[in-house]
Amino acid sequence: MKKILCFPILLLIFTNSIYAQNELSKIEKLATTAKIWGFLKYYHPEVANGKYNWDKELFKVLPKVETATNNIQLSQVYIDWIKSLGEIKPCKKCDIEKDIQYFDKNFDLNWINNKQIFTTELSEKLKYIELNRHQGKKHYVNYYSNKLKIPDFTNEVEYENFDWQNGNLRLLTLFRYWNQIEYFFPAKYQTDTNWDVVLAKMMPKFLNPQTELDLHLATLELIVSCDDSHATYFNEKTYSFFGRYYMPVNFKVINKKAVITGFYNDSLAKLNDLQLGDIITKSNDKKIETILEEQEKYINASNISRKKFNASYYTLNGATDSVKIEFIRNGKTSIKSIKRYLFKDFKYKAESKSDKYKILENNIGYTNIGKVKEVKEVPKIMEALKNTKAIIFDIRKYETFTPYYFANYITSQKKDFYKAIVTDLDYPGRYIWSETFKSGNDRLKYTGKVILLVDESCQSQLEFTAMCLQTGDNVTTVGSQTSGADGNVVIFNMVGGYKTQISGVGIFYPDGTETQRKGVKIDIKVKPTIEGVIAGKDQILERAIKFINE
The missing domain is CATH 2.30.42.10 (PDZ domain)
Incomplete structure (x- = not known):
């Protein structure tokens, strides 16, 4: 008799332990909801095409999420939500094997198989949506340019001047931005903190800000978590x-x-x-x-x-x-x-007295490439410097759109100087390798040494300029680490109407070396010293001259 009674007791203890293991915290439930909401937003055919007001759908489901106490109940909330969106027809286009070279370091949907949170039924439904995802023009994201394939976030309600005490809109701020980065930021895989961890870390700060300023600082911290020099936040309150x-x-x-x-x-x-x-x-x-x-x-x-x-x-x-x-x-x-x-x-005005070009001691040519704004100036400069033993291109100030034309003078053949990854909107989170792009000419015109000066002030277009000129036959890059934010910028609005931006295209050297976060390749590294700064020395320029004269 004792043995018979023992079995139900053990079963009860076992069952309770299972449920205890699957009890979910508020942060876990909300982080999971953020992922489900974003996945359906960009993958579900009826959501991605704009049939539903997806912000309002989030606000409807949040109370149900809050009342769920374990993974079984939470999964059922999501299952009912998915069923309410309508039937998904099989996607014939999705089954076709594309002849595409994918870059998949950003792509990770393994979370849909998390058995600690999702039931088998829910995981299967999510997998089915992935395999039969939306194709074609989308409501919430599009290409800013079909040629460049830069993502452009569209039809998002901005909720300008919203009441910071509105908990739903605070969560929307976090959920929307997190998913935009999750699926459309090419350098997501390079962040110091795993992007899933960022979601969990930032959740309490959006749930319980004590003041409006706390909310704006949390938003700034979220944006900075991208580890992207382009990722600024235009908000007077934080300033x-x-x-x-x-x-x-x-x-x-x-x-x-x-x-x-x-x-x-x-x-x-x-x-x-x-x-x-x-x-x-x-x-x-x-x-x-x-x-x-x-x-x-x-x-x-x-x-x-x-x-x-x-x-x-x-x-x-x-x-x-x-x-x-x-x-x-x-x-x-x-x-x-x-x-x-x-x-x-x-009443400050940036220094603009420096020469566009000049000849330094020992017959060394120098040009401040950022001052050269017009293509027609390039032949004049190269003619004036053609008999020098070296030309220094200073890429540390301002921006220029003339590197291709300077490159034509220092290369004996066209060379690949970069390739890129661009987002595949029909498979969000996956990126496609572009072809490599060439610069230079087939006829070398300048045969002396070419030196490029770079430092941390070089960002975006300036880094691209350096990469372009590095295709030259006899080029040496001197300086310190550059900003590490290459590629076109995507500008979009946060909830509240405040603008932000990210690097929208991933730029690589032809051999696959990343430039995002790392910066451009440097041959001779120079670390400025306090003594040198106090003495007013341009230590990078001095090192370049030393290299030339050696």
Whole structure:
């Protein structure tokens, strides 16, 4: 008799343990809902074609998700939701094997087979949707250009000036952006933090912000999590948080210290007794390195080099018109208060006096390629520099659209200089390799050395310029890591109407080497020193000249 009673008890304990294992936290349920909602948005034929107001459908399902306590109940919520969307007909086009070379480092739908969260019935339904996914023009995403195949997010309700206390719209902010990156950001696989982890990490910050500013900072942190120098967030509220008042200097972060490298206004810098080479170690009694650590999650950049470059806005700015600094000058440490100003008070204009080209000592040609705006100037410059023993192309300032024409002078044959990956809208999350693209000419006109100067200020078009010129016969690239944000930019609006952007095309060297996050290839690396900055040296240019004269 005891043995008979023992079995039901063991069965009950076993059953309870199963359910205990499958109980889901609020974060798990919402993260799963975000994935299901995004998957159906871009894959389900009746959703992707715009038949449903997909934001409202999310708001309808959220209360049902909240009441589900385990994976069985949650799966049933999703199953009922999918059934309500209508029958999915078999997709004949989806079965056809495409003669396409896919890049699949971003593609991962393995989550639909997660047995800890989904029942077998739900996983099978999701797999069926994948295999019979929507084809053709979509409602929520399209190609901005059929030729370039850059994604363009369309027909999204912006909810401008929405009440930040609206929990549904806060979750929509996170869900929408997370899925846009999940399926249409070519460098998603390169993020420091796995994109699934980002979703779970950011969920509490969107669920429980204490103030409106908390919500905007959470949005900024989410965007920065892309690790993309292009991924900016145009929002005055976050600008105000970091402060509208500037010191009248610009600086470079070296060895976790702020070294003054120039002035926004010479008179105001002199008035505050600030000098080139001053090393600022503290701001309002806080170490510069501590400030950088605290603000890092808000500074967009593909790599640490660009993050330091972008840090100037976040490090010494503030909400007050004065700041106490600790600084080192001539080996002596001092402390004093400095006035800060609104940027408009500087009446600042970027330096534009530098020559487009000139001949340096020892018959070395130099051209500031960013100053060359017109194609017709290229022959004139190359004619003037044709008898030099080397030409230095400085790619560290401004932007130019003339690299192809300079490349024609330094190559003996056309060469591949990049290839790209573009999103396949008929299979979201998968990317297609483009053909390689060539630059250069079949007739070498300049036979001397060619040197390219690059650093962290080189981003996007400037990095593309460097890649194009690197096809030359006798080219050496000198400098420090570039921004690592190549390719065309996709600009779109967040919930609330605030603009943001990402790199929309993945750019690679012909051999498959990534440029996103890594930057362009560098032959001679130069790491600027505090001593060199204090002395006012252009250490990258000096190293290039040394290489030429060797």
